[in-house]
Amino acid sequence: MKGFLYGQTEYNILKNSARLKDYLSMAKTNGFDFLSLTDSSMYACYKFYMGCQEMGIKPIIGLEYQMLDEDNFYSKCLLYAKNNEGYKELSRISSLVKLKNINSFLDIKDYKNIYFVFPFFESILERLFKQKNNDSNALNILNEYLDKINKIGGYIGLSYTNKLESIPLVREFSEYISKFNVKTLPLHQMKYIKPEDSIVYECLTKIDGKPEKISEFDDYSFLTNPKEDNNLNDFINSINLNLFQNKIALPHYPNTKGKSAYEYLGILCHKGLEKRGFYFEPYLSRLKYELSIIHKMGYDDYFLIVWDFICYSKKNHILVGPGRGSAVGSLVAYTLGITEINPLEYDLLFERFLNPERVTMPDIDTDFPDKDRDKVLNYVKEFYGEKHVCSITTFGTFQVKSSVNELAKIFGIDNERIKKILDMIQERGYDSLLEAYKGDELYDFLYCAKNLENLPKHIGTHASGIIFSEDNLEDIVPLSYGAGDLYQSQFEAEDLESIGLLKMDFLVVSHLSLIDQMIHDIKDYSIDQFRKIPLDDKEVFKLLRAGDTLGIFQMERQGFRNALKEVLPTSFNDIVALNALYRPGPMQSIPEYAKRKHGEKFEYLHKNLEPILKETYGVIVYQEQIMKIGQKFASYSLAEADILRRAVAKKKADVLKQMSSDFILRAMKNGYSKDIAEEIFELIYRFSDYGFNKSHSVAYALFAYKMLYIKAHYFNVFMSNIMNHAISNKTTLVSYISYAKSHGLLTQKPNINVSKDTFVFLDNWLYLPLKTIKGIGDNIVNDIVKERDANGLFRSFEDFIDRCHPDKNVLEGLVFSGALDIFGKTKKEMIESQDKQQQIYLKYIKGAKTKEEYDFDTLKEKEYQFLEMNLEYNLFINISEYYQKYKCIPLSKIGQKIYVNTIASFSDLKEIKTKKGDLMLLGSIEDDITTIRFTIFPKAYETIPYGAITKNKLYAMRGILETDNKGEPSFSISKLAPIE
Known part of the structure; x- marks a missing residue:
């Protein structure tokens, strides 16, 4: 039989450059009967096995095991699964290598469904055989090893191809062991595909820190004509694997009521519906329908599992997102408290979530604050068992x-x-x-x-995915350690889902973390109150109509804010529609939506479209609307209509032709003319990739609305939190500080006796955190705050120096940021105090003080150096006379498509060439309130002297505010002049 037993791939990370797909392709091209995978881990096992099956090649699953002998030398042992039980044993061994670092033959000798193959090269066998002529004890030990190998039915692997200069040694060894009746196998180790790839392999080993040189006599490439013999044929024929054929059963929720999962789920849902106050028709019929579909598809336990950890979260005051994705369309999910959105109120469709005619796993993603996600994961680990819950491996690549x-x-x-x-x-x-x-x-x-x-470079952990299993995971997939306290699968997410394991996504949403902290900061306010916020709050809609959504989830971009000012929302449904429309493609419908909302007359293509499209003024916005059109005109079930929507969105010609014919025939049977049927199908076709999942849009709109509610009623709490969130992003932070200022909330420079690692709100001021100062990290801040808390406020500059002993760089940062201004000394005086003679002068000459200070430009430059912004030494302080002189208006008050004069500085500059080779300038301009993108087109740029534009300098400029193709505003500058 043709093949070889020591094939390795790029998933032997930093130890092999052979790509799995190339390995399989080469085997197919060269007519291999079998192929092996013997990486030192099992990351690629599933992909390899399925790839072999697809190509008609017999897969041999192995594992390279490193053993430490009595003399602290490592020897390789290759382990091969004889059968399905052998695969489970390999999986357990691979897990133990990662989890417990096993490295002895004693740790693996009792596994009965594994073949043991001991390579001659790089092993104790080679070492002892080379020593035998000079060390009789070495010969005795070698003979003992050979006896042990024989007794366990093991094999010795002999390579006549890898190290060509060592062939005589291999032949001598082969002759020596013949008297022991130990079986041998031809063994060719593959570390790369083509001979010229040896240099790539060498580079990988150097990156790994374990450099290896391939000599001109060595060959670890893909061997197109490997050696065959009877032992090899018998070995391969004896292996019988039939893996990954049966889908793994979903885990069961262990309820204590003695009820089946179906019965228990029904009880919980009816209780939940009653508690929500909707225990009447049509809710009861919808609930009955959903429960029947869920049961028919075998997903009762799935919903119970999600319900359980959501219950745990809420009982432990952990804020959970209101829902996301198509799951929001499920009444079952709503009654269980998994989602917080009533699907019947918003006309959401269950079939968009679970389609009985297209069986797929449910997908309920849940959102948590970053500080609480691990608490929930630890709960499910404890509840289901540590070997039944795991995280998922990802691969960082070059x-x-x-x-x-x-x-x-x-x-x-x-x-x-x-x-x-x-x-x-x-x-x-x-x-x-x-x-x-x-x-x-x-x-x-x-x-x-x-x-x-694209070769794997390192192992990572899936950001949100968690695997649940009814059976011990070690019998299904090999494990390793993951992030936090969970085990981690060695398979990737798509492999795990393909073999039938249940994957759930526990997502960390930064804005949810923000909301959680805001709720905590609002006195006498609870998570339960937050869930019951009214959706018709006047103050919220004032913000929306003004486009005042800076810092709001999904609404922060200027283009979205412009859309809000165009639509002028008056209901929650308007927010839902804009969430769906503000995307490339659909956003071209926003002006039409706005005009129709404000009274412009329009006609429906057919009167039967009105009930479906009335809420969006005749504009198709949602996928659910497309499904309902299919249901209304062609009598599709909603499940069939979802299949239609998906199929049409893929735009495959053969599928479209079939779908079109079917739709038109069914519509005509319903009494519609052929022309109307064709026009309706064209409408579906045109909007199939424009339509957005309404369930998801409602969920995200609710999320944004609740942030807006806090902003409208607890502005100071809102601003301090979003500014804390932006500490590491100075550009965003500066824009937030300017915005806060425009709303009367002023930001104060750092204060050594007030500031901490986050913004502090005190006496109607927001004090900058100490860690916004360049060069001052968390450890320094913690030390300062700890000293201040333990021994009181700092009484003077000298007291601070004596107690905290800052080095030169830290002191400069504190001085020039203004953090030490409270001590009444000039910045020059504090900086010069670093000089020893100056310190003596200040300390011992009574009353000796200098009032000299650096000039404004130096102070401005230094403040910007350490804060990356100017609070005290600001270009825009006391320039009101220039606004009058040049008849200027602030950036924040410029209307679209009106030529105006304004005053701003350049914060970001980029010179580019047009396709014609002309120069133009792009970047950002700002005043003390607003930052906005700008453009100086070639014609205007020609009139500006080279080098006349610099950062951090004031300019009077004339231009027009326009919107780019992404819906973002940009100020097109036609003239400018520096303000001296």
Whole structure:
């Protein structure tokens, strides 16, 4: 039989450069009968097995196991699964290697469904055999090993291909062991595909910190004609694997009521419906229908599992998101408290979530604050068992920049040249460069960079996915340690879902964390109160109609704010519609939606569209509307209509033709003319990829609305929290500070006796955190605050120095940020006190004080250096006379498409060339309130002297505010002049 037993892939991370897809393809091309996977982990096991099945090649599942012998030398042992039980044993061993770092043969010897193959090279066998002529004890130990191998039915793997210069040694060893009757197998280890890839493999090992050199006599490439013998044929024929064929049963929720999952779910849902106050028709009929579909599809336990950890969260005062995605369309989810949105109130469709005619796993994603997610995960781990819940492996891969930078260290290429190489790769691509650099010293570098790209570089953890299993996970997938206290599967998410394991997403949503902290900061306010916020609050709608949504989830972009000012929402449904419309493509319908909302007359294509499209003024906004059109005109069930919607959205010609014919025939049977049927189908076709999931849009609109409610009624709490959230993003923070100022909430410079690691609200001022000062990290802030809390406020500059002993850089940051201004000294005096003689002068000469200070420009520059903003030394302080002189208005008050004069400084500049080769300028301008993008087009740019535009300088400028193709405002500057 043709194949080899020691194949490894890129999932042997940083130890092999052979891509799995290339490995499988080469085996198919060369007519292999079998193929092995013997990585040192089992990350690629599922992909490999299914790939072999698809290509008609017998898969051999193995594992490379590193054993530590008595002399502290590592020896390799290859383990192969004989059958399905053997696969489970391999999975357990792979788990134990990762979890307990096992490295002895004693740890694995009792597994009965595994073949043990001991390679000669890089093993105790090679070491002892080489020593036998000089050490009689070595010969005795070798003979003992050979006896043990024979007794356990093991094999010795002999390679006549990897180390060509060692073939005589292999033959000598083979002859020596023949008297022991130990079975041998031809063993070729593959570390890369093509012989020329040896350099790529060597680079990987150097990146791994375990450099290996492949000599000209070594060959670890794909062997197209591997050695065959009878032992190998018998070995392969004896292996019988039939894996991943049966879907794994979903885990059961262990209810204590002695009821079936179906019965218990029904009891909970009816109680929930009654508690919600909707225990009447049509709710009862909808609930009965949903429960029957859920039961028929076998998902009763799924809903109970989600209900249970949501219950745990709410009982423990953990804020849970209101729901997301199509699950919001389920009444069952609403009655259980999994979602907080009544699907009948918003005409949401269950079939968009669970389609009985297209069986897929339910997908209920849940949102948690970052500080609480681990509490929920620990709960489910304890409840279901640590070997029944795990996180999911992801792979970080080499990208162009990372592969080039890693290789630069190996090839000794300096940073300047690397920048040029990256530019060349981006402009010309690898293939063109390789052709151009043949024979050049750079060729090997480029060849390696190309072949490293997208290879796994390190292991990560899926951001949200968690796996649940009824059975012990070790029998299904190999495990390792993950983030937090959970085990982690060695398989990726798509592999786990393909074999039938239940994946649920526990998401961390930063805005939910923000809301959670806001609720905590509002006195006498609870999570339960927050859930019951009225959806017709006048103050909220004032903000919406003004486009005043800075800091609001999904509504912060200027384009969205402009859309709000255009639509002028008067109901929650308007917010839902805008959430769905504000996306590339659909946003072109926003002006039409707005005009119709404000009274412009329009006609429906057919009168039967009116009940479906009335809420969106005849504009198709939601996928659910498309489904209802299919139901109304062609008598599709909602399940069939969902299939229609999905199929049409894919735009496949053959499918479209079939769907179109079917729809038109069914519509005509319902009494519609062929022309109308064709027009309605065209309408469905046109909007199939424009329509948005209404369930998801309602959920996100509710999320945003509740943030707006806090902003409208607890502005100071809202602002302090979003500013804390933006501490590490100075551009956003500066815009928030300017916005707060425009609303009467002033930000004060840091204060050594007030400031902490977050914003402090005191006496109607927001004090900047100490860690916004450049060079002052969490540890320094913690030390200062700890000293202040323990021994009282700092009484003077000298007292602070004596108690905290700041180094030069920290002191400069504190001085120039203004944090030490409370002590009454000038900044120059405090900085010069670092000089020892000056310190003596200040300390011992009574009353000696200097009132000298740095000039304004220096103070402004230094404040910006350490805060990346100017609070005290601001360009825009005392410039009201210039607003009058140049007849200017602030950036925040400029209306669209009106030529105006304004005063601003440039905060971001980028000169680019047009397709015609003309120069133009892009970037950002700002005043003390607003930051906005700008453009100076070529014609205007020609009139401006070179170098006349610099950052942090005031300019009077004339221009017009326009909207770009993304819906974002941009100020087009036609003239400008510096303000001296």
